[in-house]
Amino acid sequence: MPRDLRIDACRGFALVMILIDHIAGNALGHYTMWNYGFCDAADLFVFLSGYSVWLAYGRTIEKHGPDGGWRRGLNKISRRWVTIYIYQLLTVFSGVLIARLWIHFFNAPKDFIEPILTDSWRWVRSFLIFRTLPEKFNILPLYSVLLALSPIIIGLYRVKPLLLIMVSAGFWIGANFFPSFNLHNNLNPAGWFFNPFGWQFIFTLGMLTSVVALKRNGSLKSIRSMKIVASLFLLFAFFQNFPWAEWHLPTLTLFTNLPLNEKTPLAPWRVVDTLCIMYLILSSERAKTFARSVIVKPLILLGQNSLEVFCAGTVATIIAGVFMTRFGTSFDHQIVSNIIVFAAAFSAAWLKSGAKLKGYRGTRHQCAELSGEA
Template sequence: MSEAATDAAPKRKKRDHRIDALRGIALLMMLADHAPQDVLNRFTLRNFGFADAAEIFVLLAGYASWLAYGRLILRGPPTGGWALGVERIVRRCWRLYLFQMVMLLVSVLTIRQWRHYSPVPVDFLEPELAHGHEWIWRVLSLQALPNNLNILPLYIVLLLAFPVLVFLWKLSPWLLAGASLALWGLVNSDPTLNLPNWLDPDGWYFNPFAWQFIFTLGMLAAIMAGKREGNLPGPLWARLIAGAYLVFAALQCFPYESWNLPSLRPLGDMPPADKSDLAIWRWTDALAILLLVQSSVTATRLSETRVGQALALLGRHSLEVFSFGTILDLFARLVMNSFGDGWIIQILVNVLGFAGVYGVAVWLDRHRRQAALMAGETRKEAREEAKKDRSAEIGDANP
């Protein structure tokens, strides 16, 4: 190949690891937050802002959904289009549903067995799930969503609604943003607008009619970043506002009492920002973080370090890491409840937890690479066979 041809060849776009790394951080924070006795949850996002890992997770779910399915739908046949996009969304939702069922069944059966040997507080398992079999149908039909097992059903509902969001966006991005904001506002004015939950008279803890807004914001952010090589527009004034808001949120939300420190809250003891209906304080917090990360060259460099790559590895396998982490959290809570939460238990639980989820991510990534390599070899063999067939046809045509 000539030097000119080499220069003219398009360069392969370098992967942006910031979103994966941020999602990896959110997964590790969830791992700590879901075990109340874990001392590490004193250092997670919920102590330094209105939002916590859940808002980051759903915001990035909307971002990733556009990259995975939105662009596929817009590409059109034969390599894309509505039919293929909807098919992949349904397959993904089915996978999410299976993981939800496995996590829930493992949780219920584990707690039922554990309490034969050691007392288990009632808040580990809703009373309706503790006895009998009526709960099985309720769980299978997503009518019953226990604590710590309610975010994947939210993701399923939002993902099933994703084609509607794409359709509205094609009509007008402002129509999509306005409709989504209006629905969020309606829910916050009337919290009874929710899906039913057999375990909670107030309905789903993550109200999907409210949480669709942060999912939509993630989708719109991905569209905007796609026009700028993966970067969100980050003018100085926007970054200053986002940074100032996060400083205010940290000062307002920090648990001074737990650290025996004098309060520095600018607004005093304000009412807690409602999580179920996604109070405005919460989604603005998550959006500010996304803006600062996706407009930062420094964040790009950090995501390419060894630590950043380890976090990105977790983020690329978020479903499996989250699900395995949820089961590990259950055992951590049971162990700490039965044997105490001293330093030896703390170190053991956290080392095994972090090593466990990272090991799962490494194994999955290696398996994915091997599958891609085998698929590449298969395609190469097919191309070689096709060349041989064409050569034979030419030979037959020219005896």
């Protein structure tokens, strides 16, 4: 089956939103997803990660039988996990080194990074086992945990899909109603900002969506009534979350203090918002056609090299942070900061894409493996 470019485009879009939001004081942050609905780019990215896990590993396990399939699948998952862990280390240590050099030579304030990272190296050992998670570096640890759990998730699905949904939903409900049900983080008494017990649910739903879509050549069934319901919910989410006051407009928020809307445990509103967005995209043939257009190619390039793009972009946001801390957050400086970040992101994508093409020239099987990479 040909690669579904909608997934790559959505992942690239999510990366753009994440990097914009990671630049402190960035005016473009007023236009990112969290301003217009319950979910944001992180929700979308984790859903798409679950979707890709089935493409990359679940199909391998199913295709090669109970013994050989699991051996191949676990081998691919373990290699990918090690790669992500190494990238996480390189990203954090690069960011901390940049921050320390800037503070040392320019006596700059530490507003753009946690002070503990620049005061000593005591955090290193606990960081290596994910017990110290700085704010800008907490997404890859979440994905590392979810990827490590993916064999269990795939195994439960193969035993009985309903069992998987019940177990996954049970942990998610626990995370939402019991805040202490979280992993420890030395930098936050409440635990991990992205609680894995909650966020595994959207990851699992992404994987199950992939299973269903593959049965229909990569698309979900287009049902008019479901599209109307999804569109109405997204309209409700827009009115509920749009920053009316910041745009000097009359407030049209429907409910104040809406319960169960927290990000850390992955609140129900965020789950529904994400599912509505992805259903409208994955059930649309127009979206599939649009994803093949020239205008979307930059997003596809980012989405197909998401790990390298995220890490290079994150380090670049540290550079942008020290730049604006030193010179201010004027409009010109924000332009320079965004150029720095997206130049790094696209450079990483271009370099990795070239390496992939060079390394995978050859058999049709190798190209198929490349197209399914998570």
